[in-house]
Amino acid sequence: MTTGLIVGRFMPPHAGHMLLAGTARALVDHLVLAMIVGPEDAISPADRAAWMAELFPQAELVQVHAAPSGTDHWWEPMRAQLGRRIDLVFAGDGEALALASALGARYVQLDPEHQTLPISGAEILADLMGNWRFLPAPVRERFARTICLHGPESTGKSTLAPQLAAHFDTCWLPEYGRTYCETFGLALTMADLLAIGRTHAAMTRAAKRLSSGRLILDTDPLMTAAWADMLFERSDPWFDHFDETADLYLLLDIDMPWVDDGTRFFGDEGRRRRFFECSRHQLEKRGLPYVLIGGPAEERLARSIEAIAAAGL
Template sequence: MTRGFLLGKFMPPHAGHVLMCEAAAAQVSELTILVCWLPDDPIPGPLRLQWMRELFPNARVIGHDAVVPQTPEAHPDFWAIWRGIVKAAHPEPIDRVFASEAYGERLAAEVGAVFHPVDPGRLGMPVSGEAVRADPWRHWDLLPAPVKPYFARTICLHGPESTGKSTLAAALARHYATLFVPEYGRTWCDWHGSDCRMEDLLAIARTHDAMTRSMLRWCNRRLFLDTDPLMTAVWAEMMLGRRDPWFDSWDATADLYLLLDIDAAWVDDGTRLFGDPAARARFMGLCREVLERRGVRWAMISGPPESRLEQAIAIIDGQGK
């Protein structure tokens, strides 16, 4: 049996880390990965540990959160301290230590292993955690799927029925070469009818939320949402006069909401319910109220339908990343 060991901050895991870990796993019978973090790291350590465990389910992935010296210059007993850390994480003999940096040679000597360098100088995968943190979207293609949701941005189309949300969501996804989550409420009602009970609305909201979480792994930097559970909560108020407590406990709100005004003509497509001007105005008021109550970032889109895409693009580009 050949045992391998490597460590790092993986802040965040990127293609270079995947290359190193996969190359290491191919050379040994058992691989141990030590994920290290400090309390003030910009990306939480437990989240990085979760990412690494998902990426390498066949490795032994261990977390280390003690505050210890990070460089040999920081403490005269640096190598003795880290030798103890490695021994605690990997009590069995280590045959090979893998790293892309020079420290790996000394660490291997400390634990009596052979040093196995992988892509030193990052010639194969020209990326680093520091570079990703500085500009994650520039390095988007070098981020593993579990990491992408952390850096992706969600933009939700919000507002009463017949304001052009679905059309705008699809157009924005095309413009930004990404994906959009379709309105699940319409899918549900197409199959089950529009006479919704609270359990139907909860099923709609939870499924939409699950679809969003899944599609964040596949989007291109931004993910557009054709409504979300905040909108379903408004539907609950309009249809049933109340909302289930689940809606207030849901906290995965979008990074930006675009509230579409009711100055567009209402079109009866056979499934819409609130075309009366008074009902439509109340609907709009509830849509605005939920955004203000939640304290989310939002902007209004109004005017002719043909101008709304241009407005939305200007708002999104103005918000930056």
């Protein structure tokens, strides 16, 4: 049985690692991925290990500690930690040649000039958005930036979300609560709201993997929590513990006409104002970044784009 080895920090794993591991896996019976970890890593070993396990489920992941700085024979501690025979060492640069020699293994260098995939982990961390195309789905989920439209019904969220997605050339996630109500009716219970919140959160995680770096959300579980406040004057503890919040919230003002579309509840001025304050309270009690977007419907897109740019997103 032949055993291959790839050494890297995988911080984060990217398309270059996919090419390297995919090639190696086809040439050996067993592939070992040696992930170097150190005390000053920008991404935790646990996160990287989870990504690697999902991306390369047939490979064996071994964590090895980085050699002290200034160590001439940096491969010696790695050889001791591996503790097994290695037949082939795969790499994209020449540093692993010494390791292959020390292990008595054959060195296989692939795409040394990065001609197939011109990228490195350091370049990705320096410019995530500029190098987004090189990130695999699990890493995208971690680094995608989310902009959430927040606020009561009939404030233009469902119109604005696809407009923002088109502007940023990305996908958007519709309000799952609307879909739920159209399917099951308006006689909502707390269990229904919990199902809506959990499903929307799960859809958000999945959609991040498909985004182009930004994901536009037409509401999120915090808005469902505001619904709970309005309907029941309380919410399930799940909402209090929800921490997958957006990078920026655009709180849409109620200074536009309320329109009854068959799935809306609170059209009178008093309850509409209360709903707006409940929505804002969900953001402020958590200290989340938000920008109030008001004015005519036709101006809200430009104001939202300006707010997103000002937030550095």
